[in-house]
Amino acid sequence: MVGCFACFKPPAGEEEEEAPLPSTSRRRGRSLRLSRSSTRAAGEGGGDAAAAAASSNVVVDSSSRARAFTYGELSAATDNFRAECLLGEGGFGRVYRGRLESGQVVAVKQLDRDGAQGNREFVVEVMMLSLLHHPNLVNLVGFCADGEQRLLVYEYMALGSLADHLLLEHNAATAAAAEGQQQPQRAPLSWETRMRVALGAARGLEYLHETANPPVIYRDLKSSNVLLDDALCPKLSDFGLAKLGPVGDRSPRVMGTYGYCAPEYVRAGTLTVKTDVYSFGVLLLELVTGRRAVDSARPAAEQLLVAWARPMLRDSKRYRELADPLLREDFPERDLKQAVAVAAMCLQDEASARPLMSDAAMTLEYLATEAAAAAASAPPPSS
Structure with a gap:
């Protein structure tokens, strides 16, 4: 299990006062x-x-x-x-x-x-x-x-976390392969569901960053903190590390989850809403690839998702290589490329080069709408 970094301890014992409201x-x-x-x-x-x-x-x-x-x-x-x-x-x-x-x-x-x-x-x-x-x-x-x-x-969120679904899918596929079966015991998340989950997470962050006043930096976006209800509607949970603005603050000690933290936050403790945008890029990459942000069971060169994906993110001709094999290419290639392009923008090393969550949500809304329309018009699976 990937743990959180330790928190620092500021002085306590100050008098009570009213806190400003968002x-x-x-x-x-x-x-x-x-x-x-x-x-x-x-x-x-x-x-x-x-x-x-x-x-x-x-x-x-x-x-x-x-x-x-x-x-x-x-x-x-x-x-x-x-x-x-x-x-x-x-x-x-x-x-x-x-x-x-x-x-x-x-x-x-x-x-x-x-x-x-x-x-x-x-x-x-x-x-x-x-x-x-x-x-x-x-x-x-x-x-x-x-x-x-x-x-x-x-x-109560009946379908658990996104991490549960991605991890269990691949565990089932591995077990099926070991037993000589042709397919996993349960169907993987469809492309339409993945885009809908990505859009919901993006909208949650957009609300925190651009509607709440002062803005809220979530600081611990990860697949295990994205919960799904019985209709597969995603909701962000676990706000224990969340922080009210201001933008550009510095944190004496990094708090978050390894594999999701933005480079400027790890290096210098610089904390802005763009720190969350980077984490969202990792989450979107998890949805596209079906891989965990950190997976010690994989070969050393593939254990950190962003490091493994970086060469492909830099070459649009290789975007297709990032698609989760469990999707069995059941997605429009153009839409895959747009989703990967959003992830690549969110994962820019320079925080200022990353998009606002409202911009990312706009693209994902289009992709989710396209995927839903395609799923609705698809013929029913043969029995």
Whole structure:
């Protein structure tokens, strides 16, 4: 599993004050009162001491959709956090499937109290998802700050993460080949689905960068943070590393996931919205190639996706070589080339040369529309 870089720890213990609201949330009539410590946690990367002090000061007003749960309510919802309800585990802690008294199915993320980043992530995520709302951002149902317990409650995303689908497809294909079968046990994501997922992720980032005021730098875009509902609609999740502007800030220590971080961020800690654009380029490349951003199971020269793809990205005549073999060439070559060209622009070494997410989304909207029309007009598969 690819881990996140460690976070730095700024001073804590400053007095409480009202945090400025993103303008999009103010128009909706929602507010969130945070201590100055928690604002620093969002603005500078946070620290465990500051976040621990701030977490108890998080107050969401009655117009917000986020609900404060007791630990007992969430324990009952997950059948006392039974192993059978476990959906997965990450840097924050374990995620369980639960059912509230209302009947709503939810995902409950429980803070690992021994983790290095959990309290900070809790504060930042409650703040961000209470203020920011978009169809391509996961919805925060509520939270629990009961004693030492820290839990987050999200809408349930039935189809898991994009990483699950890409990885399981190739695992199935490998197993089928080993057993002499002709095809994997389940169909891979179609070209149309991949373009729809790319467009949804792009729109989520566009909202964070160009609609929210101040802009939000997501900082941890990766395939495991793109969740899919039962209609394969993508939603960005895990906002624990997100940061409010300003543009051009410098982070004392890099926070993010290896394989997705922009070169200027790794070298000098320079953090802008274009840092996210680079990460989106990696994600789009994953969708096109079916490969993981970092895959230690591959030969040494192919383990880092961007390094492996770079020679092909520099030569448009080689774009076709990047297509996932599991697609079986079931895509328009022109559309493949346009998708790869978008990825190549997003992966420019110079941040200023990368496009805005609105520009990338515009191209991907065209590609997704074309793919949907082609899928609708295709003859049904023969039985």
